[in-house]
Amino acid sequence: MTGPAKIETTNQDSVEQGDCPLSVMDLTVAYHRKPVIWDVEFDLPAGSLVGIVGPNGAGKSTLLKAVMELVPRASGRVEVFGKPYHLSRRNVGYVPQRESVDWDFPVDALDVVTMGLYGQVGWGRPVRQKHRDLAMQALEHVGIADLAKRQISQLSGGQQQRTFLARALVQDADLYLMDEPFAAVDAATEKAIVEILRELKQRKKTAVVIHHDLQTVPAYFDYVVLLNMRVVAHGPVQEVFTPENLQKTYGGRLTLLDEVTEAMRRRERSL
């Protein structure tokens, strides 16, 4: 485990201009002999909102986990701001799927957000007031500061998702990896998350977001990775998010494609 002083310098290095926030080369991940994603390769532009879309079982979550070295890679290389993940970890915020944890766990919302700072606190050291203050600010940022002391099972789905978002935001990272933050949240929360994403973009941060609702892709993201075990296409939404590419990603579900074409048209009108 690296000491705090060393991390500071890594942080400064990594925000340098021109460093690609996330570059994936020839990445293959396999469970039980079966490859889950293979030959995945893309570079993401800095300061963009990136949507990762693809059908269920396409390996979207696995891709994020492989980037963070949470699952073993069969082959390939990942660079985050020009370095392996474990060297730029402080600069990456992670929002796991909401269903991946037990919300009956005996902690309150503030506790959960503070977890985002454990790396900065230092392993084996106690959390201090200044960390709690930062966590409180993050809760304010996502609009649920008044629920800080509430046990997490008493939060609504949207509030739980905001808590997870706050836990990532409190780190003040430059790259955010979010696993379906829009899944099963109320309209107000969806709006709040979109606002936060735009604000991140304004502050030149990059967010990579696994997303299910194809209709909102053109409105929410400016870059997209179409994934179905391998990368079907990646690039700016206007160029890549086409019916042909979607057909290659999802197979021929025409109703879906109509909806997407409609959404793209809306986007063009608004631009």
Added chain:
Amino acid sequence: MIWSDLWDVLLLRDYNTRVVLLGVALLGAASGLVGSFTLLRKRSLMGDALAHASLPGLVIAFMIAVAAGGDGKSMPLLLAGATMGGLAGVACILFLQRFTKLKQDATLGIVLSVFFGLGVVLLGITQKMDAGHSAGLETYIFGKTASMRRADGIMIAITALISILVTGVLFKELKLLCFDADFAGSRGLRVWLLDTILMVLVVMVTMVGLQAVGLVLMVAMLVIPAAAARFWTESIFRLALVSASIGLVGSVLGATASAVMADLPSGAMIVLACALLFAVSMFFGTQRGVLPRLWRRRQLNAKIARQHLLRGIYELSEAEFQDANPGHWVSLIDLLQKRSWNSKQLRRQIETAELVELVRYKTDQVALTSAGYAEAARLTRQHRLWELYLVHYADVATARVDRDADDIEHVLEHDVVEKLERLLDHDPIRIAVPSSPHAMEST
């Protein structure tokens, strides 16, 4: 006879009793503490497999000792054997999970029973092999605190100390591990290392507990105190403390009972004592206990009924007299029609409200006192503001409507309340005819 024995135990007259009680107290506290983390990590049954799998190791260690010419009662040797057996069991479970598609419950069931069966067979062989020597080994199956010696007590004390130190220093890391292992990994926490540390604590607690509680029932010490503690608190820190306390008290109670009634195995008594504490926690636990929850529900229902009464009177007199001053008499028949209550329920509500001087009551008519008026006016204002809020902020409202809060100002921002009040003023129809959609009544 039993009473004088109990007296002896409670006064700690006998040196050996002191050792035993102190030993089981520390054992209970340590297993309660470690158990709260394994329960939250959903690994409690690993402790069970570990304990059962220790039996063959224990018997083999005994056989080796006898073959080498000793009497086989060397405590460190037996525990070393038990640990090896337990770890072999855990290794088998991990192996099965890694290389087959069997689920955790199947792998645990297989390994636990096969190892235990092997141990029982080996035990039978040693009993045939020689007469008398191996008699003490059964105590490890069901536990016998009476056989605890000073050295055992010291070993338990060291284990307890290590458990407290490790969980104390790594408290927030273990918390994160149990809550969200993936996030822990993404932050650079070595999940496997922490899991191993937790497992080592389980191994230590289980092994020193074999003698007192026995390997069949050791899992209870890891699960019951922690599960019981959950009824008392919503904070993991307090959960760990309460769990350790329940483990401590349960162990001392059980050991005392078994010391007084010498025929009862101590392990079973300790487990039953812990189960008693569990039952108490389940019914009376302040946070999640059954009775406090029923009680809170009743209180809430009573509060809502009182609010309905006051608002009902207020709105009726408002409709009839244009304003709702105290002293306006409204008829029970009108009031009865405002809600789904029957006349018996309504009268009971009025009687309880009369007791605290919120309303006055005469045959078939009821009026607000000045205190009742103030409360009713406040409630009605709250209700209308919340309703307006639901209408005008429909997109965000459901997450924030909190009728239980005493004042809307405690939940909503000042400027929002001001805006709602302006809306209320400019909505004379709504005020004059307070027949509003009762969207929030059912919550």
